[in-house]
Amino acid sequence: MSSTRHAEIAGAGFAGLTVATALAQRGWSVRLHEKGTELREQGAGIVLFGNSLKVLESLGVIDEINEGSMTPPFYETRMQNVIVSDEDMPGVWWRTLTRPFLHKVLSEAARHAGVEIATGSEVIGATESGTLRVRGGEELEADLVVGADGVASAVRDSLGIRYDRWNAKDGITRFLVPRRKEDLQRIEPDTEWDNVIDFWNLEPRVLRVLYTPANARELYIALMAPSDDKEGSATPTINLDVWTSIHPQLRPVLEEATKIDGKYFRYQTNRLEQWTKGRVALIGDAAHAMAPALAQGGGCAMMNAFTLATAATAADPADLPDALVEWERLERPFTERCQDRSQEYASTRGMSQGGQFVGDNLETALYDPTDPNRHLAQV
Ligand code: FAD
Ligand code: 5PR
Numbered sequence: 001m002s003s004t005r006h007a008e009i010a011g012a013g014f015a016g017l018t019v020a021t022a023l024a025q026r027g028w029s030v031r032l033h034e035k036g037t038e039l040r041e042q043g044a045g046i047v048l049f050g051n052s053l054k055v056l057e058s059l060g061v062i063d064e065i066n067e068g069s070m071t072p073p074f075y076e077t078r079m080q081n082v083i084v085s086d087e088d089m090p091g092v093w094w095r096t097l098t099r100p101f102l103h104k105v106l107s108e109a110a111r112h113a114g115v116e117i118a119t120g121s122e123v124i125g126a127t128e129s130g131t132l133r134v135r136g137g138e139e140l141e142a143d144l145v146v147g148a149d150g151v152a153s154a155v156r157d158s159l160g161i162r163y164d165r166w167n168a169k170d171g172i173t174r175f176l177v178p179r180r181k182e183d184l185q186r187i188e189p190d191t192e193w194d195n196v197i198d199f200w201n202l203e204p205r206v207l208r209v210l211y212t213p214a215n216a217r218e219l220y221i222a223l224m225a226p227s228d229d230k231e232g233s234a235t236p237t238i239n240l241d242v243w244t245s246i247h248p249q250l251r252p253v254l255e256e257a258t259k260i261d262g263k264y265f266r267y268q269t270n271r272l273e274q275w276t277k278g279r280v281a282l283i284g285d286a287a288h289a290m291a292p293a294l295a296q297g298g299g300c301a302m303m304n305a306f307t308l309a310t311a312a313t314a315a316d317p318a319d320l321p322d323a324l325v326e327w328e329r330l331e332r333p334f335t336e337r338c339q340d341r342s343q344e345y346a347s348t349r350g351m352s353q354g355g356q357f358v359g360d361n362l363e364t365a366l367y368d369p370t371d372p373n374r375h376l377a378q379v
Contacts, residue, residue, distance in 0.1 A: 007020070008145050009155075011032075017106035019148060021113045026309060050094070051300075053256070081199070092366065126155045126280050151270065153284065173238060174222045212308050280326075303334075312324070341360070
C-alpha cells in the first residue's frame with residue numbers, strides 16, 4: 001500500500017500554484033486543474049510584502065523573483081498633485097512586479113516539484129468526503145481537495161457554503177505599459193519616477209491613478225473611478241481626454257494604455273461562513289476576496305496556501321478534517337483583519353491621506369507564515 005497522500009486542486013492562480021508546489025515539495029502527489037486552455041495570468045502588476053515573499057523564499061524561487069522585480073525608493077501619495085506622504089517603510093520587505101512574471105515563476109516551480117497540471121479541466125464541484133468533480137463527469141478522489149478557483153468558486157458554491165459580499169462604489173482598470181521614464185522626467189524633472197506614486201484626485205471628480213514601476217521596463221498603472229462615472233470607467237479603451245485633463249504629466253503612459261484593451265473591476269469583499277468542509281479547504285479569492293487598498297489579496301492567498309500545505313502535511317491523514325478546522329481557526333483572523341482594513345480604506349478613500357503603511361496596517365505584511373512558532377503568543 002502506498003503511503004503517498006494525494007491532493008486535487010481547482011484553479012491555477014497564485015493560490016492554487018502555491019499550495020500545489022508546497023504540497024508536492026512535502027511528498028504529496030498533486031494534480032492541479034485549470035479551466036483555461038493554457039497556464040497564464042492576464043492581470044497587470046502586483047505589490048508583494050514580507051508575508052508572501054517569505055513563502056516564495058520557502059518555495060525556493062526568491063532569487064528569480066528578486067531578479068525580475070524591484071523595491072521602489074518610496075511609496076508616495078499625492079492629493080491634487082501635492083505630496084502628502086513619502087513612505088519608505090523601514091523594516092518592511094516589499095517588491096513590485098508583474099503578474100505574468102509571478103505566475104510564470106510559480107508555474108515553473110509547480111512543474112519542477114512534480115505537480116501534474118491539467119489545463120482545459122473545469123472543476124464543477126467537490127464533496128466533503130474528498131472528491132473533485134470535473135466537467136465531463138470524472139470523479140477524482142483525494143485525501144485533500146482545495147478550492148483555489150477564484151472569486152466565483154465552483155468548489156465553494158457546490159458545497160453550499162454561504163457568504164456575505166460587499167461591493168465598493170469604486171473600481172479600477174489596470175494596465176501594464178512601457179515605463180517611458182525619460183519622457184515623464186522631461187515633463188516633471190523633480191519627480192522620482194521610480195517611486196510608487198498614488199495620484200489621488202477627488203475634485204472636481206474622483207479620478208485616481210496608482211503608478212507602480214514593476215521593473216526597469218514595465219509600469220503598472222491602475223486607473224480608479226466610481227462605477228457610476230461613465231467616462232472614468234469606460235473600457236476597453238480609456239478616455240484619454242478625461243484622464244489627461246486631470247493628470248497631464250502622465251500623458252506618455254496614459255497614451256500607452258489607450259493601445260491596450262482594459263477591463264473595469266469593482267472592488268469586492270467576501271466573507272464565508274467557513275473555509276473548510278470535511279476534506280475540502282478553500283483559499284485565495286474563493287475564500288476571502290478583498291479590496292485591494294493594502295495590496296494583500298494575492299499576499300493572503302499565498303500565505304494561506306502555504307500554511308494549508310504545512311498543516312495538511314503535519315496532520316494524521318484520518319484526522320485531516322479536524323486539522324483543516326484548526327488551520328482555519330489559527331489563520332483566518334489575520335486575513336479577516338486585513339480584509340476589514342482594506343475594505344475600510346476602499347469605502348472611505350482613506351488612502352488619499354497617505355501614511356497608511358504604519359502600525360496595525362502592517363500586521364499582514366510583517367506576518368511570517370513560514371515561522372512554525374508564529375502562533376505561540378496567540379493560542
Ligand atoms: P485567481 O487569480 O482568480 O485564480 C483562480 C484560477 O482558477 C484562475 O486561473 C481561473 O481560471 C481558475 N478557475 C476558476 N474557476 C475554475 C474552475 N471551475 N475550474 C478550474 N479552474 C478554475 N493582491 C496583492 O497581493 N497585491 C496587489 O497589489 C493586488 N492588487 C490588486 C488590484 C486589484 C484591482 C484587484 C481586483 C486585486 C488585487 N490583488 C492584489 C488581489 C489579487 O489579485 C487576488 O487576491 C489574487 O490574484 C487571488 O488569487 P487566486 O489564486 O485566489 O484567484
Ligand atoms: N494598491 C495596489 C493596487 O493595485 C490597488 C490599490 C492599492 C497595489 C488597486 O489596483 O487602493 O485600489 C487600491
